[in-house]
Amino acid sequence: KQEVTQIPAALSVPEGENLVLNCSFTDSAIYNLQWFRQDPGKGLTSLLLIQSSQREQTSGRLNASLDKSSGRSTLYIAASQPGDSATYLCAVEIYNQGGKLIFGQGTELSVKP
Amino acid sequence: SAVISQKPSRDICQRGTSLTIQCQVDSQVTMMFWYRQQPGQSLTLIATANQGSEATYESGFVIDKFPISRPNLTFSTLTVSNMSPEDSSIYLCSVVAGGPYEQYFGPGTRLTVT
Numbered sequence: 001k002q003e004v005t006q007i008p009a010a011l012s013v014p015e016g017e018n019l020v021l022n023c024s025f026t027d028s029a030i031y032n033l034q035w036f037r038q039d040p041g042k043g044l045t046s047l048l049l050i051q052s053s054q055r056e057q058t059s060g061r062l063n064a065s066l067d068k069s070s071g072r073s074t075l076y077i078a079a080s081q082p083g084d085s086a087t088y089l090c091a092v093e094i095y096n097q098g099g100k101l102i103f104g105q106g107t108e109l110s111v112k113p
Numbered sequence: 114s115a116v117i118s119q120k121p122s123r124d125i126c127q128r129g130t131s132l133t134i135q136c137q138v139d140s141q142v143t144m145m146f147w148y149r150q151q152p153g154q155s156l157t158l159i160a161t162a163n164q165g166s167e168a169t170y171e172s173g174f175v176i177d178k179f180p181i182s183r184p185n186l187t188f189s190t191l192t193v194s195n196m197s198p199e200d201s202s203i204y205l206c207s208v209v210a211g212g213p214y215e216q217y218f219g220p221g222t223r224l225t226v227t
Binding site: 044105 | 154219
């Protein structure tokens, strides 16, 4: 059974810091891995998707990496800003599961001005 | 990408009643899903909404409690039936759009059952 774990559960940093969020999964037979952002009481915003054949994806100040063999992904946020404060979720899509996503518990990020 | 809207955005309901949540997508999509996010928890898949056929439910979720309709490729409804306080959650629909199978989520429906 696929399990997704995110560490840390919460993180508070001063503005301008570079930071890394971690995601691990138990079954390497994944189709892709997706990082989302969720603001309080809101839906999810897709940040980055990494296909199983890829090693990393970049969008602006965000960089996500994937090491399928070790079951790990990281989300790197450069030069953090208060507007980055949100919960960050990673989710994996398993092969032959019809698009079903398995989510981690999320990392709640607070960036202080 | 896809733009998804949900109605209602939030509701407060009494125990024993039912609520139907609507999900509208701005483009035709094959794959549509319903997720639940209980307070302080992550998301759990309820079911896959299949166009023209019955939904496919995950373990722990049943059609009598969460009936789903999918009349066309842009619209779906989820009903939460005979509600209890344990059903208080955010309910989100999602779709797979574009390549390579990126999922997009609606804004969610925040349900409180009293």
